[in-house]
Amino acid sequence: MDKLNLMTSFIAVAEEGSFTAAANRLGKTKALISTHISQLEDLLKVRLLIRSTRSMQITSEGQSYYEQAKKILDDIVTLEAQLLHESQSLVGRLRISAPTTFGELVLMPCIAELTSANPELEIELLLNDRFVDLISEGFDVALRVGNLADSSLIARPAGFTKMILCASPEFIEHYGEPESIHQLADLPCVFDTNHRQAGSWSFTQDKQIVEVKPYITVRVNSALASANMARTGRVIAYCPEFSVHAMLEKGELISLLPHENKSQIPVNVIYPHRQHLSSRVTTFTQHFIDYWHRITG
Amino acid sequence: MDKLNLMTSFIAVAEEGSFTAAANRLGKTKALISTHISQLEDLLKVRLLIRSTRSMQITSEGQSYYEQAKKILDDIVTLEAQLLHESQSLVGRLRISAPTTFGELVLMPCIAELTSANPELEIELLLNDRFVDLISEGFDVALRVGNLADSSLIARPAGFTKMILCASPEFIEHYGEPESIHQLADLPCVFDTNHRQAGSWSFTQDKQIVEVKPYITVRVNSALASANMARTGRVIAYCPEFSVHAMLEKGELISLLPHENKSQIPVNVIYPHRQHLSSRVTTFTQHFIDYWHRITG
DNA sequence: CTCATTGTTTAGTATTATTTAACAATAAGA
DNA sequence: TCTTATTGTTAAATAATACTAAACAATGAG
Numbered sequence: 001m002d003k004l005n006l007m008t009s010f011i012a013v014a015e016e017g018s019f020t021a022a023a024n025r026l027g028k029t030k031a032l033i034s035t036h037i038s039q040l041e042d043l044l045k046v047r048l049l050i051r052s053t054r055s056m057q058i059t060s061e062g063q064s065y066y067e068q069a070k071k072i073l074d075d076i077v078t079l080e081a082q083l084l085h086e087s088q089s090l091v092g093r094l095r096i097s098a099p100t101t102f103g104e105l106v107l108m109p110c111i112a113e114l115t116s117a118n119p120e121l122e123i124e125l126l127l128n129d130r131f132v133d134l135i136s137e138g139f140d141v142a143l144r145v146g147n148l149a150d151s152s153l154i155a156r157p158a159g160f161t162k163m164i165l166c167a168s169p170e171f172i173e174h175y176g177e178p179e180s181i182h183q184l185a186d187l188p189c190v191f192d193t194n195h196r197q198a199g200s201w202s203f204t205q206d207k208q209i210v211e212v213k214p215y216i217t218v219r220v221n222s223a224l225a226s227a228n229m230a231r232t233g234r235v236i237a238y239c240p241e242f243s244v245h246a247m248l249e250k251g252e253l254i255s256l257l258p259h260e261n262k263s264q265i266p267v268n269v270i271y272p273h274r275q276h277l278s279s280r281v282t283t284f285t286q287h288f289i290d291y292w293h294r295i296t297g
Numbered sequence: 298m299d300k301l302n303l304m305t306s307f308i309a310v311a312e313e314g315s316f317t318a319a320a321n322r323l324g325k326t327k328a329l330i331s332t333h334i335s336q337l338e339d340l341l342k343v344r345l346l347i348r349s350t351r352s353m354q355i356t357s358e359g360q361s362y363y364e365q366a367k368k369i370l371d372d373i374v375t376l377e378a379q380l381l382h383e384s385q386s387l388v389g390r391l392r393i394s395a396p397t398t399f400g401e402l403v404l405m406p407c408i409a410e411l412t413s414a415n416p417e418l419e420i421e422l423l424l425n426d427r428f429v430d431l432i433s434e435g436f437d438v439a440l441r442v443g444n445l446a447d448s449s450l451i452a453r454p455a456g457f458t459k460m461i462l463c464a465s466p467e468f469i470e471h472y473g474e475p476e477s478i479h480q481l482a483d484l485p486c487v488f489d490t491n492h493r494q495a496g497s498w499s500f501t502q503d504k505q506i507v508e509v510k511p512y513i514t515v516r517v518n519s520a521l522a523s524a525n526m527a528r529t530g531r532v533i534a535y536c537p538e539f540s541v542h543a544m545l546e547k548g549e550l551i552s553l554l555p556h557e558n559k560s561q562i563p564v565n566v567i568y569p570h571r572q573h574l575s576s577r578v579t580t581f582t583q584h585f586i587d588y589w590h591r592i593t594g
Numbered sequence: 595c596t597c598a599t600t601g602t603t604t605a606g607t608a609t610t611a612t613t614t615a616a617c618a619a620t621a622a623g624a
Numbered sequence: 625t626c627t628t629a630t631t632g633t634t635a636a637a638t639a640a641t642a643c644t645a646a647a648c649a650a651t652g653a654g
Contacts (some may be wrong), residue, residue, distance in 0.1 A: 001299075001610075001611090002298075002299040002300070002301075002610090002611085003299070003301050003373070004299075004301055005611090016630080018632095019631075019632060019633095020631070020632080028612075028613090029612070029613060029614080030631080030632070030633090030651060031612080031613070031614080031615095031632085031633075031634080032611080032612055032613075033632090034632060034634085035611090035612090035633090035634090038633090041572065042573075043574055043639080044377060044380055044381065044573075045381060045384075045571050045573055046380050046381060046383075046384045046575075047384075047570060047573035047574070047575070048570045050431075050435075050570055051432070051631095051632070052432050052619075052620080052631090052632085055432050055433040055620095055621095055631095056432070056631095056632090057432055057433065057435050059575075060389060060390065061380055061383055061384050061575070064380065064383065065380055068372075068376045069376065071372075072369060072372050072373060072376070075365075075368075075369050075372070076300070076369060079362070079365045079366065079369070080341060080378050083341055083343050083358055083362055084341065084342060084343060086343075086358055086361065087342075087343045087344075087358050091359060093357070128375065133352070135347050135348070135349050135352050135353075135354055136354065137350045138347075138354050183531065237547070250357050254426070262521070272347050272349075273344060273347060275338065275339075275344065276338055276339075276341075276342055276343050276344040278343075278344070278356075278358070279342070298641080298642090299641090299642085302642090315600080315601090316600075316601055316602095317599080317600065317601080325643075325644090326605095326644055326645080327600080327601065327602090328601085328602075328603080328643080328644070328645080329642080329643055329644075330601090330645095331601055331602055331603085332602090332603090332642090332643090335602090348600095348601070349600090349601085349650075349651080351599085351601090351650075351651050352650060352651090352652095353600095353601090408597060565613095570628075595654100596653100597652105597653085597654085598651100598653085598654100599650100599651085599652085599653100600649100600650075600651075600652095600654095601648100601650085602631080602647105602649080602650100603646100603647085603648075603649100604645100604646090604647085604648100604649075605645095605646090605647105606638085606643105606644085606646105607642100607643085607644080607645100608641100608642080608643075608644090609640100609641080609642070609643085610639100610640080610641070610642080611638100611639080611640065611641080612637105612638085612639070612640085613636105613637085613638080613639085614635100614636090614637080614638095615634100615635090615636090615637105616633105616635085616636105616654090617632100617633075617634075618631100618634100619630100619631075619632085619633100619637100619642085619650090619651105620629100620630085620631075621628105621629090621630085621631095622627100622628085622629085622630100623626105623627085623628080623629095623649090624625100624626085624627080624628095
């Protein structure tokens with residue numbers, strides 16, 4: 001028994017003053033309205049309407065019920081409209097999880113654009129390279145660089161980032177520029193432990209994936225830290241393009257063997273569910289993907 | 298789709314923190330809870346809960362919906378309890394319709410007892426000898442003296458009143474006491490036009506109904522008026538016992554042929570419906586019936 | 595790694611909602 | 625006064641849905 005249906009029927013009858021008119025208003029039959037009123041009266045154990053075949057009169061209890069029932073139905077409509085508006089407007093908080101370096105270098109300018117366009121959007125960005133459980137930590141959305149583990153989470157591909165093998169001019173002056181990736185086994189390297197394969201770097205040559213074990217002198221769980229290490233001139237680094245972009249532009253680092261390595265790693269936007277995404281999430285996602293395509297060409 | 302059911306399930310989940318616990322609380326299966334939540338989210342087009350098989354988290358929209366939905370369910374419970382209380386207490390108005398003389402002489406003392414015992418009961422008594430439509434004029438209850446016309450109304454028999462043929466001592470002194478009802482055709486009479494049969498009186502002799510056409514000198518639509526007419530000594534009257542009771546006691550009127558006439562007419566309590574009577578109506582009805590039995594013996 | 599427990603899905607069943615049609619009651623019109 | 629049209633009610637039939645049971649995939653605890 002759908003109580004809200006019964007209430008709706010009763011309100012229509014009270015306002016129209018007749019079962020038939022109420023049935024027309026609601027697009028139902030008068031028979032249904034009749035059973036609805038009977039059910040409601042049985043449920044409430046109170047007579048709401050006094051009716052003969054021709055005339056009808058609302059009881060004092062019916063009048064009191066009408067007023068309050070109408071308010072309750074209004075409250076439900078208001079609640080639902082407000083909730084929909086809340087989820088479809090760009091007001092409120094958006095919790096984002098992202099890898100540290102990626103967040104620092106890529107995401108901050110992207111988010112700056114978004115918030116200046118939507119001042120009421122509150123963004124909370126948590127940068128972390130450890131594994132993050134989106135659901136239990138209450139994130140709305142996350143960015144992941146690299147291949148994804150199997151998961152129940154939903155991924156939306158945003159594009160790719162090139163992997164750059166690089167060193168400083170001082171390093172090249174001292175060791176000379178390597179002519180093949182296999183020389184990395186003999187040259188001092190810094191290793192970003194955020195990479196999946198422990199102790200090895202993978203390159204793509206002529207669409208073939210080649211694994212090389214570099215000579216590792218330093219390990220660190222940060223792409224930016226390893227780029228900065230390379231800038232000292234002591235080591236070669238293998239970093240995502242975004243983390244060394246500025247240093248390459250300034251000439252502080254130089255890309256090595258750019259024609260021999262076409263490695264790319266995927267960038268994904270992740271959310272914990274697929275349905276009824278708030279527009280905060282969809283707006284952020286779309287804006288990030290646009291931004292990423294803009295800066296990676 | 299019973300929206301209140303969906304809301305109830307969601308509230309249980311939000312409070313218990315798990316679908317299974319919510320299902321146990323409501324005595325339903327977890328499968329049902331799962332579909333309820335999905336339906337509610339589809340209905341609202343908003344994600345309320347973020348859930349994996351093991352952990353669950355309420356969204357900010359879900360939290361807001363929970364608080365307001367809970368209030369709405371509370372409002373419904375409160376409304377229903379209040380309505381039931383309202384109809385079961387003796388507070389409020391009771392509109393009664395009754396014949397004029399009956400109301401003036403019988404009902405007023407009866408109602409006086411009732412209101413002094415229930416000070417919060419407001420009684421509105423409308424006395425009227427014309428036909429009254431209980432429903433369209435909004436009466437809760439009516440009293441009818443005499444046989445009832447066929448009707449959709451509900452009648453509860455309260456007892457009977459004797460019909461008394463009577464005249465004043467002066468009348469008897471002048472005309473002598475009649476020895477048979479058939480003499481009424483020759484003696485001057487006052488006729489109460491509230492009687493059903495126009496121009497004739499019916500008597501009950503040895504369980505046989507006898508119709509007599511009296512010699513009518515005055516017609517009036519009031520039993521009390523016809524009794525007062527008889528008290529002048531000019532005419533014989535035929536009245537319900539309650540309307541001449543006081544005059545008989547004082548000796549102002551004398552009952553004629555009491556052993557030859559056993560006519561009684563029924564007294565009924567009438568209401569426009571049978572179900573969900575307010576306790577105002579049932580209390581009044583019971584009190585009147587008790588009172589009537591007390592005064593008629 | 596196993597096991598128990600979670601939420602989801604599907605198919606089947608039970609229940610309810612709704613309509614259709616026949617009905618009794620009654621106000622309006624002839 | 626009689627007929628007609630319209631009212632609310634009822635019963636039976638059907639459409640819709642609520643609910644369950646069972647099998648499932650995912651995952652945290654031991």
